[in-house]
Amino acid sequence: MALASICFTIAAYTLVYSGLFTPHVHAHPAYGCANETTINGVTFPALIEATTEDLITGLESKLFTSVDLVNAYIARIHEMNSTLHMVTELNPDALSIAAELDAERSNGTNRGPLHGIPILIKNNIATADKMNNTAGSYALLGAKVPRDSTIAAKLRKAGAVILGKTNLSQWANYRSTNTSNGWSAQGGQTYAAYYPGQDPSGSSSGSGVSSSLGLALAALGTETDGSIVSPSENNNLIGIKPTVGLTSRSLVIPISQHQDTVGPMARTVKDAAYLLQAIAGKDVHDNYTSAIPFDSLPDYVASCNFSALAGKRIGVPRNDIYEVNNVTFPIIDAFNTALKVLEAAGATIVDPTNYTAWDAFFSSTSETCVLDTDFVSDLKSYLDQLIYNPTGVETLADVRAFTHSFGAEDYPDRNTAEWDRALNVTFNNTSPEFWDCYQRDLYLGGTGGLLGALKNYSLDVIVIPTFFSSSISAIIGAPVVTVPLGSYPPNTTVVTNKRGDLNATAPNIPFGISFAGAKWSEADLIGYAYAFEQRTKVRDTIQPYIKPTTELSDVVAKRKAR
Ligand SMILES: *[C@@H]1O[C@H](CO)[C@@H](O)[C@H](O)[C@H]1NC(C)=O
Numbered sequence: 001m002a003l004a005s006i007c008f009t010i011a012a013y014t015l016v017y018s019g020l021f022t023p024h025v026h027a028h029p030a031y032g033c034a035n036e037t038t039i040n041g042v043t044f045p046a047l048i049e050a051t052t053e054d055l056i057t058g059l060e061s062k063l064f065t066s067v068d069l070v071n072a073y074i075a076r077i078h079e080m081n082s083t084l085h086m087v088t089e090l091n092p093d094a095l096s097i098a099a100e101l102d103a104e105r106s107n108g109t110n111r112g113p114l115h116g117i118p119i120l121i122k123n124n125i126a127t128a129d130k131m132n133n134t135a136g137s138y139a140l141l142g143a144k145v146p147r148d149s150t151i152a153a154k155l156r157k158a159g160a161v162i163l164g165k166t167n168l169s170q171w172a173n174y175r176s177t178n179t180s181n182g183w184s185a186q187g188g189q190t191y192a193a194y195y196p197g198q199d200p201s202g203s204s205s206g207s208g209v210s211s212s213l214g215l216a217l218a219a220l221g222t223e224t225d226g227s228i229v230s231p232s233e234n235n236n237l238i239g240i241k242p243t244v245g246l247t248s249r250s251l252v253i254p255i256s257q258h259q260d261t262v263g264p265m266a267r268t269v270k271d272a273a274y275l276l277q278a279i280a281g282k283d284v285h286d287n288y289t290s291a292i293p294f295d296s297l298p299d300y301v302a303s304c305n306f307s308a309l310a311g312k313r314i315g316v317p318r319n320d321i322y323e324v325n326n327v328t329f330p331i332i333d334a335f336n337t338a339l340k341v342l343e344a345a346g347a348t349i350v351d352p353t354n355y356t357a358w359d360a361f362f363s364s365t366s367e368t369c370v371l372d373t374d375f376v377s378d379l380k381s382y383l384d385q386l387i388y389n390p391t392g393v394e395t396l397a398d399v400r401a402f403t404h405s406f407g408a409e410d411y412p413d414r415n416t417a418e419w420d421r422a423l424n425v426t427f428n429n430t431s432p433e434f435w436d437c438y439q440r441d442l443y444l445g446g447t448g449g450l451l452g453a454l455k456n457y458s459l460d461v462i463v464i465p466t467f468f469s470s471s472i473s474a475i476i477g478a479p480v481v482t483v484p485l486g487s488y489p490p491n492t493t494v495v496t497n498k499r500g501d502l503n504a505t506a507p508n509i510p511f512g513i514s515f516a517g518a519k520w521s522e523a524d525l526i527g528y529a530y531a532f533e534q535r536t537k538v539r540d541t542i543q544p545y546i547k548p549t550t551e552l553s554d555v556v557a558k559r560k561a562r
Pocket residue numbers: 003004005007033034035
């Protein structure tokens with residue numbers, strides 16, 4: 001086996017501070033800068049950057065099999081897991097599922113672009129197999145669901161191999177006010193790979209770390225407010241936070257039916273688009289999906305168009321972009337430079353396009369009111385569906401009592417303040433008081449926020465640093481796509497998270513730029529994200545400090561030697 005290792009890397013900060021987004025120069029025309037490997041002159045894609053299309057090509061040409069892919073990714077997970085704790089469980093059936101999919105392919109059955117391709121999913125998306133679905137809590141370990149979540153069922157139908165479950169901020173970060181991103185009782189502390197002890201962000205922490213290091217083609221996360229886009233930016237990824245209702249939440253452990261959504265976290269926009277295509281769509285088990293306005297889904301992969309930005313009007317909500325504790329200066333600098341890239345791609349930048357109700361939004365408690373109230377009833381609805389429930393928890397009050405009494409849940413060191421507050425609300429999510437909160441959100445994010453800006457300035461889309469992007473869109477259920485933008489420069493002062501156990505700001509930690517639009521505008525957002533990604537290739541310029549070494553060539557060589 002020979003290593004082809006010629007590779008140019010340009011640190012992202014160089015691009016950012018020189019004011020230039022020089023398109024990244026690929027040393028190898030086929031697989032770029034990472035270490036692709038060869039056997040007898042045949043080249044295998046490097047798994048840290050292999051795309052869906054690279055894997056399809058390799059599977060179709062019989063260069064490798066789906067079983068080889070599963071073996072390679074499992075070996076890579078084992079290399080990283082004891083340091084980064086990003087995967088909580090592997091699917092014990094992954095190899096046999098891959099073998100079946102290989103057999104199908106060789107007898108001429110092809111389920112589509114994800115046929116035989118391993119995907120990891122967040123540990124709040126249920127599967128009716130040997131894996132647990134716990135949101136990281138022992139309260140749900142061993143519990144059984146009546147069927148696959150619709151998302152898992154769609155992945156299987158598309159031919160994906162569900163490889164395992166990723167660690168997360170416990171309960172999707174809806175338990176404690178003093179915990180750390182990426183910590184769960186079941187999975188321990190997730191760390192990210194761009195700085196030792198890096199805060200992985202959350203709550204889809206393990207999905208972010210895994211996708212970035214090539215421990216699967218890509219991963220799924222969930223978002224209520226920031227939980228896809230934030231770990232995507234800090235793990236150097238593309239994240240698509242779909243419109244609430246585009247992807248089913250049936251048998252996904254909830255926070256809020258009004259804000260929860262499931263979406264892809266991937267290394268390229270096109271990979272994310274392939275995954276979204278497979279998981280989107282109507283579902284009788286989640287009636288929010290009946291609001292999907294299309295008879296057939298847009299072709300999200302075909303939306304990946306280099307010219308998508310030409311002639312578009314792009315707004316910059318400056319009052320939602322501000323200095324925070326000295327950590328956003330490099331982000332805002334890189335963002336301002338990126339506006340020039342968008343302009344050079346043919347877009348008109350309209351700056352500023354401030355949100356008219358921004359100050360009211362900033363001090364509003366309506367989102368908390370919606371989430372608290374939804375959580376109490378939506379969690380109960382999830383628990384009601386379990387067909388086996390060893391701890392017997394039926395309500396949030398039961399889950400809190402369990403958490404207070406079960407040592408590994410790390411209470412009281414990590415509090416349950418979110419639940420204490422939610423359990424104190426005196427009304428539920430069918431009450432008039434709830435409706436007031438929800439309508440207020442629809443105004444603050446709508447006419448007074450994102451939708452108002454789109455209309456007042458005749459915009460196609462808003463761009464904003466991902467650091468600031470999630471909430472305005474979250475409260476109206478609208479989509480966001482984040483793309484790598486840069487990383488913190490070498491002279492960055494290392495700052496820990498509030499708990500003091502993670503490095504939250506440090507040199508080399510990646511950050512992103514978001515495209516935000518009206519509901520159901522994913523096809524457009526994907527186009528803009530792709531056009532920006534292809535012109536900048538920022539991901540390739542930021543290297544992790546740690547990465548796995550097992551490659552497909554190792555696995556194939558071993559198989560051939562048997
Ligand atoms: C490629 O491999 C070489 C030799 O093993 C190593 O020095 C280099 O850092 C690797 N490059 C990348 C981008 O991983």
